[in-house]
Amino acid sequence: MRIPILKLHNYLLISIQIDLDDQTAIQFQEDLLSKIHESGATGVVIDLTSVDIIDSFIAKVLGDVVTMSDLMGAKVVLTGIQPAVAMTLIDLGIHLQDVPTALDLEQGLIKLRQELEE
Amino acid sequence: MDFQSCVNIKKEWDIVGARQLGRDISRKIGFGTVDQARIATTISELARNIYLYAGTGKVCFEALEDMNKKGIRIVATDDGPGIQDISQVMEDGFTTSGGLGAGLPGVKRLMDSFDIVSTEEEGTEISVVKWLR
Numbered sequence: 013m014r015i016p017i018l019k020l021h022n023y024l025l026i027s028i029q030i031d032l033d034d035q036t037a038i039q040f041q042e043d044l045l046s047k048i049h050e051s052g053a054t055g056v057v058i059d060l061t062s063v064d065i066i067d068s069f070i071a072k073v074l075g076d077v078v079t080m081s082d083l084m085g086a087k088v089v090l091t092g093i094q095p096a097v098a099m100t101l102i103d104l105g106i107h108l109q110d111v112p113t114a115l116d117l118e119q120g121l122i123k124l125r126q127e128l129e130e
Numbered sequence: 131m132d133f134q135s136c137v138n139i140k141k142e143w144d145i146v147g148a149r150q151l152g153r154d155i156s157r158k159i160g161f162g163t164v165d166q167a168r169i170a171t172t173i174s175e176l177a178r179n180i181y182l183y184a185g186t187g188k189v190c191f192e193a194l195e196d197m198n199k200k201g202i203r204i205v206a207t208d209d210g211p212g213i214q215d216i217s218q219v220m221e222d223g224f225t226t227s228g229g230l231g232a233g234l235p236g237v238k239r240l241m242d243s244f245d246i247v248s249t250e251e252e253g254t255e256i257s258v259v260k261w262l263r
Contacts, residue, residue: 033145068236072229104239
């Protein structure tokens with residue numbers, strides 16, 4: 013299964029709408045980095061509104077992809093993390109502290125624009 | 131409610147299958163969305179540990195009901211190498227697989243009770259319970 017990555021001007025938009033298995037998550041990591049490379053995108057929004065579980069593995073993959081994209085020169089914002097997911101992550105002891113987040117896609121794009129203008 | 135169902139963990143996709151079944155069962159028991167997420171995440175962590183460290187095993191669910199409370203018991207069993215030092219794997223951040231080391235200590239925080247029995251060369255059984263509030 014592949015997660016679609018949409019390009020909009022300098023941004024890449026991803027909405028994860030499936031229950032992520034490990035293989036799909038790893039594949040997504042690779043796909044996103046290649047897409048950043050070939051498109052020259054400077055900002056990425058990963059929307060997690062439809063994701064109702066993030067376990068430690070998926071959290072690691074998401075945290076890593078943010079760091080990896082940053083190394084390549086693209087900023088990533090995670091948006092739409094559900095209340096139940098946020099509570100579960102903290103119980104798990106996962107704080108994703110260095111990961112930029114926003115309430116929804118719209119706020120995420122605003123945050124990206126601000127970060128890229130700085 | 132008195133039933134038990136199990137999911138065999140043999141391939142990576144079974145992790146997803148196990149947590150989806152566990153979530154369905156917990157919804158039927160009456161857990162809210164936050165506890166459903168806690169239960170599904172717990173199952174995911176336990177099933178992944180089986181897949182990563184033992185190769186194969188199973189995760190079983192049991193709906194619990196007594197006079198005044200309902201809950202779910204999740205039992206993850208494998209015939210893997212066992213855990214040498216249980217206190218070490220219960221430490222936040224300890225990992226041998228390059229993960230976050232959040233799995234077992236995290237599961238303990240997500241659930242109401244947590245029991246682990248592990249024998250070297252024989253396997254591991256982890257049993258957790260979440261009660262409905």
